[in-house]
Amino acid sequence: MRKIGMLLFGALSVSASAGEYYRWVDENGTLHFSDSPPSASLELEVVLGTIPLPAQGPSNVASPATPEAPPIPDAPEAPPLASSISLLSPGDEATIRSNEGNITLNISTDLPLGKNQSVRAVIDGKKQPASKGASLTLNNVDRGTHTIKVQLLQDGKVIAASHSVTVYLHRATKKKALPPGKPTPR
Incomplete structure (x- = not known):
């Protein structure tokens, strides 16, 4: 039995x-x-461990079978990061009228920015502070002709850049008044 x-x-x-x-x-x-x-x-595919039969004799200690540990799941993939950048506005050879000297840049990337990514503007070769937004504003820019491009940064290193555009900034100025009593030339 x-x-x-x-x-x-x-x-x-x-x-x-x-x-x-x-x-x-x-x-x-x-x-x-x-x-x-x-x-x-x-x-x-589950692999079963084999348990050896005990020897034919007295045994005081029983050893439990240790099951094989399940495989560790693959780590989730990181989301894809932005890899290209373009400057949507202002367009090339655009004329901007701003008495304060502000120029707003609208930027587009192929994918959303990752946590270690940022964008920065470069105006006339001078790097501006980096930002996480899709829009940047350059403040108190002198009137005249300027070359602007934007860069995509990852951990502070440039991984992509847009094409350069030339813009013309017009700012109103106040003419100096001539001192009273002096004749004006004709």
Whole structure:
């Protein structure tokens, strides 16, 4: 009777281990295992460890079988980062009228900026402070002709730059009045 019981136990354990198993990670990062496939899961091949039979003699210590650790799921991929930049406005050879000397730059990148990415303007070869926005304002720019481009930075290093545009800034000025009593030339 004891042999039949051992045979029945062995047959059940083999049939339970012959199935297909699946693993997946949910949106909270929790690892799940199942024998029914959910969407976007990875089929696992389970390797069962063998337990050696004890020797035919008295033994005082029983050693438990140590199961093999499940494989560690792949780390989630980092989102793709912006890799190109363009200056949408002002256009090339645009005339800007601003008595305060402000020039607003509208910028576009192929993908949203990553956490280590920023943009900066370069006006007449002078680098301006970096920003995370899609719009930059250059303040108190002198009147005249200026060359502007924008750069995409990652960890402070330039990874892309836009084409350069030439803009003409017009600022109203107040003419100096001549001192009274002096004749004006004709």
